[in-house]
Amino acid sequence: MIKDYLNLSYSSLIHRGLRSWLTIIGILIGIAAVISLISLGEGMRAMVTSQFSFLGPDILTIQASGLNYGPPGSGSVNPLKEDYIKTLESVNGVEVAVGRNIKSATIEFNSKADSTFIGSMPSGEKRKIIERTVQLKPEKGRLLKDSDTNAVVLGNNYGKEDRFGKAVAPGNLVVIQGREFEVTGILKKTGSFTIDGSVLMNDADLEKIISVNDTYSVIVAKVSEGSDVADVKAKIEEALRKERDVKKGEEDFSVQSAQQALSSVNSILFAIQIFISVIAGISIVVGGIGIANTMYTSVTERTKQIGIMKSIGAKNRDIFLLFLFEAGLLGLVGGFAGIAIGLGLAYGLAYVGTLALNAELIVISTNFSLVFGALLFSFVIGCVSGILPAMQASRLKPVDALRSVK
Amino acid sequence: MIRIKPALIKYSLKNIYKRKTRSWLTVISVLIGIASITALVSFGYGISEYTSSFAQQMGQDKLIMMARGISMLDTNVIMNKSDIDTIDRVNGVKEASGMYVVSAEIIYNKQKRYAMVAGIDYKNYGEFAEELMTVKILKGNRLAGTEKSKVILGYNYMIPDKIFTKPVDLGGKVNINGLDFEVLDFYGEIGNPSDDSNIYITDVAAEQIFNSKNYMEIFIRASPGVDTAALAEKITVDLRKERHQKEGTEDFFVQTFEQVIETFNSILNGIIAVVLLIALISVIVASVNIMNTMYASILERTREIGIFKAIGARNSEILLIFVMESGILSMIGGIIGLLIGMGIAKIAGIAISAAGYSAFKPFFSWQLSFGVLLFAFLVGIASGFVPAMQASKLKPVEALRYE
Numbered sequence: 076m077i078k079d080y081l082n083l084s085y086s087s088l089i090h091r092g093l094r095s096w097l098t099i100i101g102i103l104i105g106i107a108a109v110i111s112l113i114s115l116g117e118g119m120r121a122m123v124t125s126q127f128s129f130l131g132p133d134i135l136t137i138q139a140s141g142l143n144y145g146p147p148g149s150g151s152v153n154p155l156k157e158d159y160i161k162t163l164e165s166v167n168g169v170e171v172a173v174g175r176n177i178k179s180a181t182i183e184f185n186s187k188a189d190s191t192f193i194g195s196m197p198s199g200e201k202r203k204i205i206e207r208t209v210q211l212k213p214e215k216g217r218l219l220k221d222s223d224t225n226a227v228v229l230g231n232n233y234g235k236e237d238r239f240g241k242a243v244a245p246g247n248l249v250v251i252q253g254r255e256f257e258v259t260g261i262l263k264k265t266g267s268f269t270i271d272g273s274v275l276m277n278d279a280d281l282e283k284i285i286s287v288n289d290t291y292s293v294i295v296a297k298v299s300e301g302s303d304v305a306d307v308k309a310k311i312e313e314a315l316r317k318e319r320d321v322k323k324g325e326e327d328f329s330v331q332s333a334q335q336a337l338s339s340v341n342s343i344l345f346a347i348q349i350f351i352s353v354i355a356g357i358s359i360v361v362g363g364i365g366i367a368n369t370m371y372t373s374v375t376e377r378t379k380q381i382g383i384m385k386s387i388g389a390k391n392r393d394i395f396l397l398f399l400f401e402a403g404l405l406g407l408v409g410g411f412a413g414i415a416i417g418l419g420l421a422y423g424l425a426y427v428g429t430l431a432l433n434a435e436l437i438v439i440s441t442n443f444s445l446v447f448g449a450l451l452f453s454f455v456i457g458c459v460s461g462i463l464p465a466m467q468a469s470r471l472k473p474v475d476a477l478r479s480v481k
Numbered sequence: 482m483i484r485i486k487p488a489l490i491k492y493s494l495k496n497i498y499k500r501k502t503r504s505w506l507t508v509i510s511v512l513i514g515i516a517s518i519t520a521l522v523s524f525g526y527g528i529s530e531y532t533s534s535f536a537q538q539m540g541q542d543k544l545i546m547m548a549r550g551i552s553m554l555d556t557n558v559i560m561n562k563s564d565i566d567t568i569d570r571v572n573g574v575k576e577a578s579g580m581y582v583v584s585a586e587i588i589y590n591k592q593k594r595y596a597m598v599a600g601i602d603y604k605n606y607g608e609f610a611e612e613l614m615t616v617k618i619l620k621g622n623r624l625a626g627t628e629k630s631k632v633i634l635g636y637n638y639m640i641p642d643k644i645f646t647k648p649v650d651l652g653g654k655v656n657i658n659g660l661d662f663e664v665l666d667f668y669g670e671i672g673n674p675s676d677d678s679n680i681y682i683t684d685v686a687a688e689q690i691f692n693s694k695n696y697m698e699i700f701i702r703a704s705p706g707v708d709t710a711a712l713a714e715k716i717t718v719d720l721r722k723e724r725h726q727k728e729g730t731e732d733f734f735v736q737t738f739e740q741v742i743e744t745f746n747s748i749l750n751g752i753i754a755v756v757l758l759i760a761l762i763s764v765i766v767a768s769v770n771i772m773n774t775m776y777a778s779i780l781e782r783t784r785e786i787g788i789f790k791a792i793g794a795r796n797s798e799i800l801l802i803f804v805m806e807s808g809i810l811s812m813i814g815g816i817i818g819l820l821i822g823m824g825i826a827k828i829a830g831i832a833i834s835a836a837g838y839s840a841f842k843p844f845f846s847w848q849l850s851f852g853v854l855l856f857a858f859l860v861g862i863a864s865g866f867v868p869a870m871q872a873s874k875l876k877p878v879e880a881l882r883y884e
Contacts, residue, residue: 093776094773094776094777097769097770097772097773097776098773100769101766101769101770101773104762104765104766104769105762105763105766108759108762112759140586140595141584141586141595151584152584152585152586152595152658153586181549181558181730181732183730186727186729186730187729187730188549188726188729188730188731188732190549190732325593327586327593351756351759354517354521354756354759354760355759355762357513357514357517357760357763358514358762358763358765358766360513360763361510361513361514361763361766361767361770362766364506364509364510364513364770365510365766365769365770365773367506368503368506368507368510368770368773368774369773369777371502371503371506372503372777376781
């Protein structure tokens, strides 16, 4: 039965070769556009997500509230104090709390200046924890030690020529906020552009160039194994409320898990992606109208044929299904071709982008549910566009249809 | 020479009318793309119109010195009174004034919010600063310059449920970072929620209460007739000398406002171009649809074409008939699409301004309307051309024999 429909549809599509192709092209353009844009968007989201991946699920980030236009803590009204560390570490379920300062600064090398973020490194055991959680590894030279003074480790981007016209190497001197520092190492690429473009220096060194007044930009708390993260988060909030003398609901600080930090960024990216997909999706609707148009023409052209079919016993339902099937087939073929072209386009663009920017920015992964969804969608669009023409065809009176002249 | 005869137009229109369903579907497919392009472009126009109006209100005699860098509130670049002195000494500078910015916690009616507080030298440069920020004082109660516990609030503070549930009253008290300030006046609407939430105090208050030492930006006004771009260069050179910095290693930059707006506009144009390109895809699909419709139409009328040719129609006339037909179809789609697109933009503009972004409103111009219609017409002609060529080359005898 289905085979018969398939045969009939196929032969009638082939019969109207050029027009069938044009209809299919109409659908495939839209599908290809949406597929490539969604794939690129997903790749972009994955890239942004990887920026946060170093924050494990057991890490809580504490910040003072304020307007955040820059690095964490930059706009805070009542900054986090150094002695919170003790308070936090006495909270049940907190394994360790590490305070860090993140400040913007000017860095000079090879007679060129650049703006950067400086991340402070704590000493002793806590240094190891930061190195582990952020996965800091030297590509050249070595990481900082407690005994280092006037020394910095630079992110991977500084090891390339494009920053200062000359690559920075271990042993070089750079000027930060007017003071000379020796570079002990260049970090391995982390894929996070904030880390790859930043500067690390010991707490004591940072205080020499920027006054931090015993405050921290951000405090990172690691939840001990076996403790419930949400539970510990509530306890930290309570301890800090007491410390900062604020009532519940009026907190002037925030405690965020990695998931929360991620979800707020993700939701913005998602909204942009939806907007672009909707605009691109309009073209699929236009393609669907093309199918409807082709089917109406097809019904008109085959009026006589329909009359013959009906007079030898075809039911309304059979005629309806025949045309519906044909429309669905148009959509499906367009969908197949569109997916192939769309994925090709996405991979191609990502490749060109990688070459042009000399970095693995966007990695496209073929999303099976996206491919399947697009196929199903194109079939459904085809069928929906075919409903009205197919109804028209099925309701033709056999005698009138037989009598019709083109 | 081909002439468009009224009879040909009449014939095209008749054919479009005769195949109603198909014509409508083709028109709809064109109008969808045209409507989305109209809506998007009118918004793009609206935003650049907003920035240009800024430039106009500000005049062309202003420059700004800012810290280089990534973050606004936490720059470690020192900008202070000695920089203003340096700038004042440059030939061609009329006046210069610095602005402090503090991020602060605002409490009113037990609700807590965060906002930017600007410390301005109201005593000497109040009007200059207002001209620069393109704000207008509502009741005329300007700060005299010495007040330490009086504020002017941004527009959104007087709107219920925007910042605080209850609007702040004139003469009322707000608490900023733990200190009470009396509300002296409000500024008129700027058009975006971030600027309309700003708070303004005197520079004296910023220095003494919030301990500000470092300007966030320095505003400069050029003397009449001075070329601002060249002046920016001169100021940069002098500041560099004064700050002992080498070329390329400055931690600041001086720009004219035209340059600032140009940078902004070029980014904006880039975004609009990308979105427009995506919207154009649907026009391409519509053009494929037109082509398809025309092929079907020509196939159906093969015999008619044969008769035309047999009674003396030239190839060029047949070509013209079909090109015109697709052009008219597309043009109808263009007109309806333009109207629908404008309607969508209007409605979206109202929704967006209700959300606090009154700056984002669509801007309609006759250039846009004309351009969109011309575009629709050209798309129609281009898509109809290949089918029409095919029709015009039909051999009369074969066409007459066609069934």
